Amino acid sequence: MKHTISVLVENHAGVLARVAGLFARRGFNIDSLAVGVTDDERVSRITIVADGSAYTLEQIEKQLNKLIDVIKVKTLHNDSAVTRELVLIKVSCTPKQRPEIISIADIAKGKISDISTNSMTIELSDTKQNLDTYEELLRPYGIKEVVRTGTIAMQKGEATVRV
Amino acid sequence: MRCFTPVLHACPQTVTKRELFSHISLDKCAVVWYNKAVSNIEFVCAATGRRPKGMFQNLSKVRMTVAKAMTECLAAEGISTVFGYPGAAICPFYDELYKTDIRHILVRHEVNGGHAASGYARITGKPAVAIATSGPGALNLITAIATAYMDSVPMVVITGQVNSDQIGRDVFQEADITGSAEPFVKHSYLLKRPEDTAEVFKRAFYIAGTGRRGPVLIDVPFDVQKAEIDFEYPDTVDIRSYRPSSTGNGNQIKRAAAAIAESNKPLILAGGGLFTGDAASLMRDFAEKTDIPVVSTMMGLGAIPTDSPLFYGMLGMHGCKAANTAVNSCDTLILMGARVGDRAIAAMKQRDDLTVIHIDIDPAEIGKNLDVDIPIVGDLTLVLGQLLEAVKGGADNSGWKEWLDGFREDKAIEPAPAGYVNPKEFIHALDRQLPHNAVVVADVGQNQIWTARNITINGGRFLTSGGMGTMGYSLPAAIGAKLADPSRQVVAICGDGSFQMQMMELATAVQHDVAVKVIVMRNNYLGMVRELQEKAYDNRLMAVSIDGSPCFTKLADAYGIANELVDSPEKMEGAIKRMLESDKPYLIEAAVEDFEKTIL
Numbered sequence: 001m002k003h004t005i006s007v008l009v010e011n012h013a014g015v016l017a018r019v020a021g022l023f024a025r026r027g028f029n030i031d032s033l034a035v036g037v038t039d040d041e042r043v044s045r046i047t048i049v050a051d052g053s054a055y056t057l058e059q060i061e062k063q064l065n066k067l068i069d070v071i072k073v074k075t076l077h078n079d080s081a082v083t084r085e086l087v088l089i090k091v092s093c094t095p096k097q098r099p100e101i102i103s104i105a106d107i108a109k110g111k112i113s114d115i116s117t118n119s120m121t122i123e124l125s126d127t128k129q130n131l132d133t134y135e136e137l138l139r140p141y142g143i144k145e146v147v148r149t150g151t152i153a154m155q156k157g158e159a160t161v162r163v
Numbered sequence: 164m165r166c167f168t169p170v171l172h173a174c175p176q177t178v179t180k181r182e183l184f185s186h187i188s189l190d191k192c193a194v195v196w197y198n199k200a201v202s203n204i205e206f207v208c209a210a211t212g213r214r215p216k217g218m219f220q221n222l223s224k225v226r227m228t229v230a231k232a233m234t235e236c237l238a239a240e241g242i243s244t245v246f247g248y249p250g251a252a253i254c255p256f257y258d259e260l261y262k263t264d265i266r267h268i269l270v271r272h273e274v275n276g277g278h279a280a281s282g283y284a285r286i287t288g289k290p291a292v293a294i295a296t297s298g299p300g301a302l303n304l305i306t307a308i309a310t311a312y313m314d315s316v317p318m319v320v321i322t323g324q325v326n327s328d329q330i331g332r333d334v335f336q337e338a339d340i341t342g343s344a345e346p347f348v349k350h351s352y353l354l355k356r357p358e359d360t361a362e363v364f365k366r367a368f369y370i371a372g373t374g375r376r377g378p379v380l381i382d383v384p385f386d387v388q389k390a391e392i393d394f395e396y397p398d399t400v401d402i403r404s405y406r407p408s409s410t411g412n413g414n415q416i417k418r419a420a421a422a423i424a425e426s427n428k429p430l431i432l433a434g435g436g437l438f439t440g441d442a443a444s445l446m447r448d449f450a451e452k453t454d455i456p457v458v459s460t461m462m463g464l465g466a467i468p469t470d471s472p473l474f475y476g477m478l479g480m481h482g483c484k485a486a487n488t489a490v491n492s493c494d495t496l497i498l499m500g501a502r503v504g505d506r507a508i509a510a511m512k513q514r515d516d517l518t519v520i521h522i523d524i525d526p527a528e529i530g531k532n533l534d535v536d537i538p539i540v541g542d543l544t545l546v547l548g549q550l551l552e553a554v555k556g557g558a559d560n561s562g563w564k565e566w567l568d569g570f571r572e573d574k575a576i577e578p579a580p581a582g583y584v585n586p587k588e589f590i591h592a593l594d595r596q597l598p599h600n601a602v603v604v605a606d607v608g609q610n611q612i613w614t615a616r617n618i619t620i621n622g623g624r625f626l627t628s629g630g631m632g633t634m635g636y637s638l639p640a641a642i643g644a645k646l647a648d649p650s651r652q653v654v655a656i657c658g659d660g661s662f663q664m665q666m667m668e669l670a671t672a673v674q675h676d677v678a679v680k681v682i683v684m685r686n687n688y689l690g691m692v693r694e695l696q697e698k699a700y701d702n703r704l705m706a707v708s709i710d711g712s713p714c715f716t717k718l719a720d721a722y723g724i725a726n727e728l729v730d731s732p733e734k735m736e737g738a739i740k741r742m743l744e745s746d747k748p749y750l751i752e753a754a755v756e757d758f759e760k761t762i763l
Contacts, residue, residue: 010404014353025346055530062527068350068370071404090442163403 003057004083004153006161007064008048008072015069019046022067028060032085032128032150043071043163047152049126049128066124069119074161075152083153086125088113089135092142093120101141107138119144176721200627229383230255231355232394233321234263239396240625242292244268244646245275250334253323255388268646268675271667275639277307279671281316282643283628286443286602286651290371290379291643297323298336302343306633308378309347310487313630314462315439317376320348321368327355327384341382349377354757357390361397367628369400374407375525376439377739391651409538411541411549419520419537420553422495426518428563428699429455430493432478435629436500441466441542445497449551455497456564459488460507461611462629465620475567480509481612481762485570487511492567498522498541503532504630510544522546535692540647541648551735574617582730583756586610586684590617592654592735593682594634596743598652600625602644606657609761614656616762623651635664641679642672652743654679659712666715669722679743685717686755694761730754 009015016035023030031049038045049059050060057075064073076083093101105112105122108130112122124134128151135146155161166355190730209751227235233256237245246357258265270276272605273295284291295390301322324330325337341351350370352363363381371379423429431450437443443466450457457467467474476483478490485509490496498521501507513534520537521529529564530536579585590630592611597603605614611627618625626715628636641655657665662683672679693707719726727738729751742749 016339017342023344028454059527059531066525066527068405103247 001051001053001057002078002150003050003052003060004076004078005048005050005057005064006058006071006074006076006153007048007070008038008161008163009044009067009072010069010084011042011136012069012131013045015044018067018069019048019058019064023050023060026059027033027061028056029073032148033110034152036152038162040163042102045161047150048117049151071163072161076155076161080157080159081153082157083151084125085128085131085151086123086145088121088123088140088145090114090119090121090144090146091138092118092144094118097141101138104134110134157163168311172193175600177705181608183524196401202601218434224395226257226319226391227359228255228388229354229390229392229393230259230388231262231344232360232392233383233388233441234259234265234360235394236261236368236396237265237292238263240364240368241289245271245292245294246283246643247292247294247667248276248296248300248556249294250298250300250336250427251267252297252325252385253294253300253321253383253388255385256294256321256323256383261406266673267294267550268642268677270639272673273303273444274286274307275665275668277304277669278310278316278636278639278645278667279646280318280320280624281307281311281314281605281636281643283647284317284642284643285640286624286644286647287440288317288439290319291367291647292320293321295323295334297325297340297385298338300336301340302338305344305347306338306631308344308611310382310631310633310636311378312347312349312434314628315376316440317371319364319371319673320344320378320380322380322382323388324353324382324384324569326386327691328386328752332756336643341380344380347378349375349379351379351380354381354383354633355393356386361394363398365400367400370405374405375436378641398661405434407524408542409545411539411546413549415537415539416546416549416553419497419539419550419755420555422518422520422537423453423455423497423554426495427560428492429560430489430496431455431457431569432461432496432498432501433457433463433466433491434499434501435460436502437466438500438507440500440524442500442543442547443546445544445658449547449554452551453554454564456489456567458482458489458502460504460629461627464625465623468621470619470621473564476508477615479507481506481616483616484512485567486571489567489593494518494519498533499547502528502630503681503717505532507698508533512689523526545726560654568689579732579756580742583754584729584735585730586613586753586759587617588732589682589684589729589735590614592737593654594619596736596739597623597654601652601654602626602641602648603651604641604644604655606639606661607634607656608658608661608663609694609759610656610658612761613684613692630725634661637661638668638679638681639671641681642675642677645677645679646675649678654680654682656682656684657714658690659683659687660709662715663709667717667720667722669748669750673722673724677748678746679748681747681748681750683750683752684755685715685752686710686757686759688757690759691761715750715752724750726749726750726752728752 108126113123265659280291280293337695476486505731521535522539601623605627606610638653645653689707716726
């Protein structure tokens, strides 16, 4: 079972290493991990998508809370949170194929962020599941490279995860 | 006798001459020179060359090097003894230690500095300090740090580091110690900004000594130690992400009290947290008020006197029959500061009809290894206070203790063959003569189980490396314990295998005149591994014979330590008496038959 965990940490050097190291040594599997500063520059947010049972999730939360630099840990439920991931996909593309790829990008509400004689780079932002679908649609053209940011998430409505 | 060079001190100009002199006269020091300079009043203290104690308590910042500030931090934390081993990268700090009253115990291997600090901390209950230099010095400390982490021992570890602009370039004696020790520390700091010194030390001692205790590492680069800062030690500390002490949830306390009231076969499982949480006496009050029998983990031995009629022994893989029967027969199990380690519950069966109440300061321990019905997170002292109030009287558990009494084992012991002593008989003989408040430090292996199962702890302490099972713990930890409380007898009990991992520390005991007593149980084997190979590997004994070991009494002679060989039961009483009467280090080699069993 996949869990999306939002972790607020002190914005210090070495904090990410502590968090990542904890997952490794406790045998927790990370699917994706995204880090960025919050509106308070002393605080960073790490969004982790992890795989595991309810027992594992409970242990992850408790062990994260034991790290001194961790300020807050909150597991977000997919039905009550907005989840997004940004992806850049570079596909092989002859000049003739360009309209087809542009139409896929349009359907996916993406944009063409780079173009060359034989390639196009498409920029998409969506849920992980939708991005997987679009990636499959583009695969027949020949994917040269994919870069994904990892999922970030925010609770729906007025609820927040703040210090 | 040390001579001190008068040292120039400076304090801010905002301090009036009158304030300055009143502080100095209070501390019985003399000012031989003072100059109201542009920014500071400078003065020299002639008596010791040291800053008078308490001098700047209410004054603002003072200019000094980080190295000196580090000694000021230790003094402010009440540290009077530190354990360490110097090296180039930590020399600026050692140079400042030279000018203080702080007693430095030079060990013979860094890991033992860590273990000695562990022994010291477990007796004082406060964080103790271990020091090493960069690279190999720091790396040698890791086993001690991990040992302290597993047993929740408060410790502040200070290591030297290469110059901050050289970090990451693989220079001489460089090691990423904060990175390598990360899995075994409660927290760590790489002190990069000199001006953070006071805050980092204050936080380190606070984190190590509160909540679930543990080691905190401070790594200080060489150039940072030499940097100058405006120093002021903070009185208070506030870490927004760390709020350790707490009372138990009132609702869970009520549920626990109700479960205990309904129980006919309740049982307390006492863990080492009762010592770190200073709650052993409260637990005894609780057990006596409710008339609930008690078993303990190895770390919890002595939380209730082991000769108390309410105590049914240590549980676990090497535990007593009565204790293991009790955990498998009780209807309500109350875990107090016990983390339910795998060896402790090795003999425990999972049951549906059991109500488990788990009290621990660390929420991550609750539910980790055992399903829990009533979790209570909190400081044991506070929670037991709450529980004592909530529980009205004793439960109706008539017949339960009497039934358990039937499983108590007879302590009769088979006599050893000629030329040997039975180690259990030896522990009983030691027991008869040891004062009540003695500290017994067992090593790891057969010696540990012989001691744990046969020693009486009633007002004293039983120390061992419970979680990590680190061989070579006993002698250095005993040295630390003895220094923490010189009035108590401190006895290290080890095997001939573990002794050879720590015997260099005999020199530390001699050099610093630490009157520890050492008992080496010699059976010429790594006995516990041998037993495992006998049972699980069809008696193929591989690398467990330790032939070639030296004569331990001659080795003690070489260190100038009084010693005796005890190779018959008749020699036990006299040898133990002489050992305990000695006010110097003393070593007894007890000859144990090679194939002596751990249990039986």
